[in-house]
Amino acid sequence: MGIYLFMMPSQIAAGGVSGLAIIINRILPQFSVGLIMLVFNIILFILAFIVIGKEFVGLTVYNSLLLSALIYVFERLIPINGPIIDDLLVNLIYGILIGGVGMGLIFNENASTGGTDIIAKIISKFTHLNIGTSLLIADSVVVVSAITVLGIEVGLYAILGIILNSTVIDKVIAGFNTKYQVAIISKEVETITKFITEDMYRGVTLLHGKGGFSNEEKRVIHTVISRSEYGILKKKVMEIDPKAFIWVNVVSEVHGEGYTF
Template identity: 60%
Template structure:
């Protein structure tokens, strides 16, 4: 399905690209940490042919991978991924020209790896969560995810492992193992950040103002409610439990509303990592 243009999504994608590019340019690329992706391919090839800039190699690699993507997935893959991958390649190239960093800004290789991967992972998660990708091996990961239902972070780990092993031959075993460790961290960062973006809150409420609370949730928050019937173990009286699933912001609104109309209401909440159906997208 073609991804429709949405200004909020577009801004989030661009912010994700900037964060991703910063993590690569400041920490990973200067330290020769080929932690997977087209960046990893570019670092390996740049070492072999140093006259070709990393940004240009990334651009060429993305074009090749997009040919494979459109052949395997089809033209409906969407223009967002093309835009994102080209924007990332261009941004890396601009950074190389404007603020060149030829050596690591800190000597500790592990610190470069950890900070680079954390920053890169947040940017990638923002992009992937908007239903697109930054191109490169993300495309391969999307294919694996589509046909196996494996989480996107773990799919990316499988796609990037071969690049990390190649880096071991080019930059030495130590750097290769660092890179392999990096893509393992990256897969967990991406899955964790995406899970955080998609977390919703299930709220159960017992209140004497059950009708008012239900009306507030349905009319003001535009969320559905389910009324469950129960009996109080201590009072032996019938209770009606209001059950709903909302965002964090909506939960705060519910809590504030209850403070005003029924301070004695009993509430319990639980975090839900995936919600599908009416009011929530598939």
């Protein structure tokens, strides 16, 4: 919807095969954007199968064919002759926000919508750059083409678009991968530890501490859990020990036996 309602009518080629298709459609209007996207994606599927693997390609084929088909159907059933809003910046922002969130959700499932997403995945695999940055590199070629064919103004908006798009994608992926490092000081160490290990199936490390004011020896419960699990743990800890002291740090990546998410 972001591409069809906002990007295509405004001729904003902000990266991706969709952007490339918009540029080619401007030169060869007899070929629809959806059809051009489909052809380019088939070529890139073959490349992805060789370099990345069949699992990624399997998920990507479904998403890409669905995207290309939807745009092709929209072009036939709901033709749009011009921008919904006569403001390039507004169209750019809404188009990128809608598309970026969708792409972030798809990348989080180790798939893509095809196109330069595939190239970005390949770049990320070999350079270890994050997906957003890799996509920024891949889309630069499309932006240069946009400046040449569509003009400097649209090209500059396209540059802004790919920067915004990479940021939105990284934020969405980071949001899903965010984990909480939780530390708890309580007199009910055994009960809370048992709940975490047996009910939540998460690992626990018990650390030794000492109260700075009371000089009392204390044990600190340390665990790493997901965002959704934190609400469950907090509620249970408050039920077990209303006086428990809890502090939380947000972490974006966790590795190790018993802790890999």
